[in-house]
Amino acid sequence: MDFAELGEFGLIARLGSRLHFRSPNVKIGIGDDCAVYECAGDKYQVVTADALLEKVHFNLSTISAEQLGRKALSVNISDVAAMGGVPVLALISLGVPRKLTVKFLDAFYDGLDQISRKYGVELAGGDTVASPELFYINITVLGEAKKDRLFTRRGARPGDKILVTGSLGDSALGLKLLRSPRKNWSATSRDKKTVVEKHLDPEPRMAASRMLAGSDAEITSMIDISDGLAQDLGHICTASGVGADLYAEALPQSAALKRICSRNRLDCMEFVLGGGEDYELLFTTTPEDVKKITEESQKTEAPIAVIGEIVPEPGKLSLVAENGRREPIRKPRGYDHFKRGKKG
Template sequence: MKKVVKLNQLDEFELIKRLRSRLRTRSSRVIKGIGDDSAVFLTKPNTIQLTSTDALIESIHFDLKTISPKQLGRKAMAVNISDISAMGGNPYLALISLGLPKSTSIKFVDELYSGLQKTCNLYGIELAGGDTVASPKYLFINVCILGEAPKNRVFYRTGTKPGDQVFVTGNLGDSAMGLKILMEKNKRAISTKHRNFLIKKHLEPVPRVKESRLLTKSKLKITSMIDVSDGLAQDLGHLLTEDKLG
């Protein structure tokens, strides 16, 4: 039987060394990645920089009984990518902060980073470093992501005008229904196929990077955009409130 190695059997520098060996710098824009006091990177001319950060905390945002380490890594990265895409930006660099209970296995950490790295690779993002600390009870993961956009093609929540048409991508409510299915003890009268589809929508969200890039390159007159994470009614309300329209 293979022995399970826990975090309390490694010191901080051993863990950093392990992660560093797995997260090798791939982008020519990153001068210095994981292992130093700061990440150092180049920016492109004629662009503006975007940054966003979101944290996921165990027992509040996720339950380790219903999500795998790889899924958690993918989801943590995806929700942050969405914030950059919602403004027409192109994500290119990410930093990760982890709070890990000492009972966490090294295998769990490896799989978590595998999920993070897989999503980064999918969208051409460099995972350039971060921080790892001990947490007394619950696991938390925080992603800080950087993106860039042309100076004249950034979309804010402000700019909405009376008469504007509203468009959305994807099926609204899929993730919320997936969460509801996971939280319910009794199975709903729903087919296994649809059940698994909705659960996957919640556990493995897909950021709208492709759609954002198409919109940014298009000649469409876009007045505002927003990441729909709280539901159409509430997030549409945010747009209206920003421009004092409702």
């Protein structure tokens, strides 16, 4: 069996099954956005780590050093937000090739510092080594979450409503434009900028996370959308032992995405369902709590929309049209490191 056959998530499960020691202080290990461990008081510690590799996650010809610094830290903060946590400190390890300049690293750290100050995350250490060819980034973020307001992928129940922050698909469309710069895209410069910036400079939905954690609404599951709506919803369904119906007409799309797709004969739904790197919060709640959540979301940086409902059939994902017609989402849509090519 090779990596392509196993896939990224199959490989994670396989390797995890070979680890047998379990600490009583670790409440959540492999399989969620963050690891969670017990500490004194009314809070858990949450920990997440993400690796970014040149020519896989980013291309230095399409992203500035400052943007890369902002994105590298933001995507980790997004994982903490998905658990209902608050980021506290970060550790960064770099593999630096000789082709990079000190000026580049200065700008990269300027980007890190901007996000560090914005979200109150201290860059407290790490490691730096020489890399033979490619730029490698690994960031670990530690945070805190209240024990009675910890959000996980497990817990979605039949009848729960599915909600999401912001809009979907812009990042993937922005990546498509970046990968084909010479193509004569029919799009305004403003629309191009909107979708490209969503890919290069994602915004972790920390304000929405804090709003949800501070409310009395019952949040039964949550994840951030890094691998695509369908795939990440699939993670919730797998962890919770349920299925899901997505309302096609309710999936939030930006005006820029709609216009670019229409003018270039592209299918919006391909980006919305399978694009990835949206870093929006996808979560489930009871029908009774929907109104208070959507009303409160008007005070945050991103509106929250109801996009579907949890159903009893484990693993069954369906796209439901306005006329009630159901289309099964058979194949996982979204990013898998070992089944697809470059991510960024």
